[in-house]
Amino acid sequence: MPLAIISPPYGISRLTASFPLARHSGWPHCIFLIKKLIACLVVVLLLGCIEFEKQTLVFRHYPETDTLVIWQHYEGIHGEDHEYGLSETEREQLHSVVNGQRTFFFANWIFEYNTKGIDRFIKEGEGEIKEGIEPKAKADVVRQSLGWMKLLKKSVTIENDPFYLNEQKRLCATQQVTLRNAGTLIRELNVIMRSSYLQGENIFRTFEEGDPNIELLEKSALAKMEFLTLKGQQLRFQLPLTEKNFCESDVDDLKLFRKAGVPFEHKNNLLTITAGKVKAAETSVSMQFPKVAFQPNATETVSKRYGLAKDFNPAKARANFLKESGASYLKK
Numbered sequence: 001m002p003l004a005i006i007s008p009p010y011g012i013s014r015l016t017a018s019f020p021l022a023r024h025s026g027w028p029h030c031i032f033l034i035k036k037l038i039a040c041l042v043v044v045l046l047l048g049c050i051e052f053e054k055q056t057l058v059f060r061h062y063p064e065t066d067t068l069v070i071w072q073h074y075e076g077i078h079g080e081d082h083e084y085g086l087s088e089t090e091r092e093q094l095h096s097v098v099n100g101q102r103t104f105f106f107a108n109w110i111f112e113y114n115t116k117g118i119d120r121f122i123k124e125g126e127g128e129i130k131e132g133i134e135p136k137a138k139a140d141v142v143r144q145s146l147g148w149m150k151l152l153k154k155s156v157t158i159e160n161d162p163f164y165l166n167e168q169k170r171l172c173a174t175q176q177v178t179l180r181n182a183g184t185l186i187r188e189l190n191v192i193m194r195s196s197y198l199q200g201e202n203i204f205r206t207f208e209e210g211d212p213n214i215e216l217l218e219k220s221a222l223a224k225m226e227f228l229t230l231k232g233q234q235l236r237f238q239l240p241l242t243e244k245n246f247c248e249s250d251v252d253d254l255k256l257f258r259k260a261g262v263p264f265e266h267k268n269n270l271l272t273i274t275a276g277k278v279k280a281a282e283t284s285v286s287m288q289f290p291k292v293a294f295q296p297n298a299t300e301t302v303s304k305r306y307g308l309a310k311d312f313n314p315a316k317a318r319a320n321f322l323k324e325s326g327a328s329y330l331k332k
Helices: 013-017 034-045 088-099 115-131 136-155 182-198 212-222 243-247 252-259 299-305 314-329
Strands: 054-062 067-075 102-105 111-114 156-160 171-180 228-231 234-240 264-267 270-275 283-288
Touching (some): 067 102, 088 299, 111 115, 115 136, 182 212, 182 228, 252 264, 252 283
Antiparallel strands (some): 054 067, 067 171, 102 111, 156 171, 228 234, 234 270, 264 270
């Protein structure tokens, strides 16, 4: 599983490079820190990753308190390096999850939230601002981005539940994620994306000079398109993309989402991905990763270092988390 964070736009990193159309079609163009970012993001090419066979994500949105709660369930956790036991890199990755504010969204295919990664990018970004960024419009976007990341960091809380073995004796774990200021963060992210496109920065995919997609993105920014929206229990992402660019992209990963109940549509040069229904009680997405070959090489390490819960019930843990969230964030 590659390392990454979510942070716009120059550090939007694997929200972009893990996005399927970007991952299979080239690196996103960043505003600055290019060499530093490449050095940090090249870790996606390294071997030695913690993987899981299946992930279930359940989210519930409380609009009145601007809060999004997410329950994460990872099944079939293992390392990909060795048949028996974990590599040192994998042990370190596992330990960073247990002891840090870190969570994964669909095997890091969409993005990973990693507090330490955000701290690193904030520090480097502030250093670049001190040195000076030209033109001013780009410097303004960078400042917006840094402000966004700082608010994101203040708004996220992650709690880890214990490891346990499921009925198939495969290592599993759950997490409870709370995102405050959800609507604010989404609105500001859209502003940053629009500003970036108007500065010629292509966040989700790099286009060659003269590609009509660049004009599409600029027009969408001028029209104040909402690229990401959260309405009720529905999360929707839209990205202007020409028919040619869509057809040249590998959409196998998008098809995985469709199979998991998250439909996508490309129509009139617009890609739309939608999760959930507005008036539902909550949204649940469960995805099996077909290319992941499970091997029971993490169980012994986890058992010795962190312990295994004998009677952990994930369904009960999920119900309790959502019940407690309702009591905390649902205005009556």
